[in-house]
Structures are given as structure tokens and as C-alpha cells.
Amino acid sequence: MRQWTIDAFAQAPFRGNPACVVEPFDAWPADAWMQTLAAENNQAETAFLLRTESADRFGLRWFTPALEVPLCGHATLASAHALFAELGLTTEAVTFDTLSGPLIVSRQDGGYAMDFPASPVRQVETPAGLAEALGVEPNEVWAGPFLVAVLKDEAAVRAATPDLAALTTISSAATQGRGNVGVSALAGGQPYDVVSRFFAPGSGIPEDPATGSLHCMLSPIFAQKLGRTRLDFHQAYPGRGGDLDCELAGDRVILRGQAVTVMDSRLRL
The missing domain is CATH 3.10.310.10 (Diaminopimelate Epimerase; Chain A, domain 1)
Structure with a gap:
């Protein structure tokens, strides 16, 4: 099983925020297994992807070394990069189904644009x-x-x-x-x-x-x-x-x- 470490919000290695992204699963692993792997990776987040019937839609969950979180921007960006750059996804956008609802990431100007909910303040x-x-x-x-x-x-x-x-x-x-x-x-x-x-x-x-x-x-x-x-x-x-x-x-x-x-x-x- 492949896993990538990806620096998000960065234009060069060792900048931005690193996240681990595991290649997509056909069914979610046990929560305890995902949490254990995230602790082993010891990055801010490890992202887990789930295949769906649509080539441009995936389930996405994020785990810190300590717990699952409802929203993570940099690991979403890293997940999109893994799909587009490492796994050859050819669509212009990908939708992630998450605990915070659907999140859309599109290719844009050599990078990516993510559509997230604004937080009420x-x-x-x-x-x-x-x-x-x-x-x-x-x-x-x-x-x-x-x-x-x-x-x-x-x-x-x-x-x-x-x-x-x-x-x-x-x-x-x-x-x-x-x-x-x-x-x-x-x-x-x-x-x-x-x-x-x-x-x-x-x-x-x-x-x-x-x-x-x-x-x-x-x-x-x-x-x-x-x-x-x-x-x-x-x-x-x-x-x-x-x-x-x-x-x-x-x-x-x-x-x-x-x-x-x-x-x-x-x-x-």
C-alpha cells in the first residue's frame, strides 16, 4: 500500500505543512487502525481516502496523532495533489465527502483551489x-x-x-x-x-x-x-x-x- 508525504501550501520541499496521504481504500479501515497509523506517522494529519462509484469523488477523513478532526485544509490539498499528481486523476476537479460536507478541489494556475465553508466568527x-x-x-x-x-x-x-x-x-x-x-x-x-x-x-x-x-x-x-x-x-x-x-x-x-x-x-x- 502506497503512502505519500506531501508539503501543502508550499512551492518547494520542506516548506508549508506536511501531511501523509494513504492511497484510496475500497472500504474504510477500522478507526483504531487509522488512528494508530496517524500516530506512527506523527505528522499533523494523515489523510485517508475512500473510492466511490465516481472517478472524481472520494470519501476523506483526517487524523492527527491524537484524534480524528472534522476539517483539515492542508491535508485536503495534499489529498488532491496525491490524486492528480501521483495517481493520474485527469478530471479538472475532485469532490471529497467529509465530516464537514462536500469539499471541492480544482486545478488552477499550476496549483489548486479549495472551496471550504467560512467559519462563523x-x-x-x-x-x-x-x-x-x-x-x-x-x-x-x-x-x-x-x-x-x-x-x-x-x-x-x-x-x-x-x-x-x-x-x-x-x-x-x-x-x-x-x-x-x-x-x-x-x-x-x-x-x-x-x-x-x-x-x-x-x-x-x-x-x-x-x-x-x-x-x-x-x-x-x-x-x-x-x-x-x-x-x-x-x-x-x-x-x-x-x-x-x-x-x-x-x-x-x-x-x-x-x-x-x-x-x-x-x-x-
């Missing part, structure tokens, strides 16, 4: 202890599937060294979610509009390098701030980072990016 008061846990006072805090703290500038985003255990507790209480927190700021004098980072200890990931689901929250927040719907984001994971071109389209977000296969392996299972 609301501005909230800064939860008690959040500034201390982040090590910086947020200018604003927004809540959705997790918390997003808008910081004063890019330097504050890059310098953040949070207390992950405290973030988990604070975010879980504020969102009834998994205890994950994104930080972001407007970027000045850069080729991108917004810089971000994502701390996901509630999903078993201390920090994620490039996160599609985060930008389903950030897109409506910063589209409103900047007065336009298409924005360039840079996720500033130290030593790596990823780039996302995002467009808010009503209640959807079009996430655009590229992907690179860095490993083609075989599972002896």
Missing part, C-alpha cells in the same frame, strides 16, 4: 488569562471553532511563545471546542496582507505550520478590516511557514495553494 471580550498564556496582550479576540487573537503587529505574532497547557484550557472554555488558538496581525511592507500562527495543543499539535481551517476564520475577519475579499496570508511557523491565497465568497472561502510530494513510501501492512 464573533468578536468577544479577551478571556481571563489569555494575555498571560500568549505572553502578549491581544488587540482583539474572535471566537469560532477556536479562538483567534489579533495582535498589534507582525513582530508580536512571530515572537509569541505561548503556554500551551493554559491555551488549551482557556480556548476550550471560551469556544466549547478543542482548545486551539490562532494569532494574527496585519502585515506592513510585505508581499502578504496578514501574518498568522496556529497553536493546536487541543488536537495534539503544539504548532501547525500551515492551516487551511484557521484561514476559514481569518478570511472573514480581515476581509472586513481591509475592505476586500481576496487576501494573501503567510503562516509564520518558525523555520518553515506557508502561503495561502484566500478569497471570501459569501459563506465560502476559496483557499488557493500549491503542493510538493517529498516522499513516496510503501506500508507493509
Whole structure:
């Protein structure tokens, strides 16, 4: 059985966010087996695909080393890349049936465009202890599937060294979610509009390098701030980072990016 390690939201190897993608199954394996393989891979996500009667439609599930998650942007991009670039899918688009509903990924300008649901967001008061846990006072805090703290500038985003255990507790209480927190700021004098980072200890990931689901929250927040719907984001994971071109389209977000296969392996299972 083949498995690929693919760097998503990257134009070159060892950038963006790596995900493992297992070649499509005819029936779902046991959940415990998928979780065990994801833990063995020890990447932020391992993606599992299920064949259907349609050549351009697949089931898709995502597992972190700790649990199954309802939505993962970079592993969706990696899955599409595996189908198009590694398995020779010839259609212009592929539909994935997921826990978050159907997700469509199409080829576009040498990369891929993903049609995702925008996350409903609301501005909230800064939860008690959040500034201390982040090590910086947020200018604003927004809540959705997790918390997003808008910081004063890019330097504050890059310098953040949070207390992950405290973030988990604070975010879980504020969102009834998994205890994950994104930080972001407007970027000045850069080729991108917004810089971000994502701390996901509630999903078993201390920090994620490039996160599609985060930008389903950030897109409506910063589209409103900047007065336009298409924005360039840079996720500033130290030593790596990823780039996302995002467009808010009503209640959807079009996430655009590229992907690179860095490993083609075989599972002896």
C-alpha cells in the first residue's frame, strides 16, 4: 500500500505543512487502525481516502496523532495533489465527502483551489488569562471553532511563545471546542496582507505550520478590516511557514495553494 508525504501550501520541499496521504481504500479501515497509523506517522494529519462509484469523488477523513478532526485544509490539498499528481486523476476537479460536507478541489494556475465553508466568527471580550498564556496582550479576540487573537503587529505574532497547557484550557472554555488558538496581525511592507500562527495543543499539535481551517476564520475577519475579499496570508511557523491565497465568497472561502510530494513510501501492512 502506497503512502505519500506531501508539503501543502508550499512551492518547494520542506516548506508549508506536511501531511501523509494513504492511497484510496475500497472500504474504510477500522478507526483504531487509522488512528494508530496517524500516530506512527506523527505528522499533523494523515489523510485517508475512500473510492466511490465516481472517478472524481472520494470519501476523506483526517487524523492527527491524537484524534480524528472534522476539517483539515492542508491535508485536503495534499489529498488532491496525491490524486492528480501521483495517481493520474485527469478530471479538472475532485469532490471529497467529509465530516464537514462536500469539499471541492480544482486545478488552477499550476496549483489548486479549495472551496471550504467560512467559519462563523464573533468578536468577544479577551478571556481571563489569555494575555498571560500568549505572553502578549491581544488587540482583539474572535471566537469560532477556536479562538483567534489579533495582535498589534507582525513582530508580536512571530515572537509569541505561548503556554500551551493554559491555551488549551482557556480556548476550550471560551469556544466549547478543542482548545486551539490562532494569532494574527496585519502585515506592513510585505508581499502578504496578514501574518498568522496556529497553536493546536487541543488536537495534539503544539504548532501547525500551515492551516487551511484557521484561514476559514481569518478570511472573514480581515476581509472586513481591509475592505476586500481576496487576501494573501503567510503562516509564520518558525523555520518553515506557508502561503495561502484566500478569497471570501459569501459563506465560502476559496483557499488557493500549491503542493510538493517529498516522499513516496510503501506500508507493509
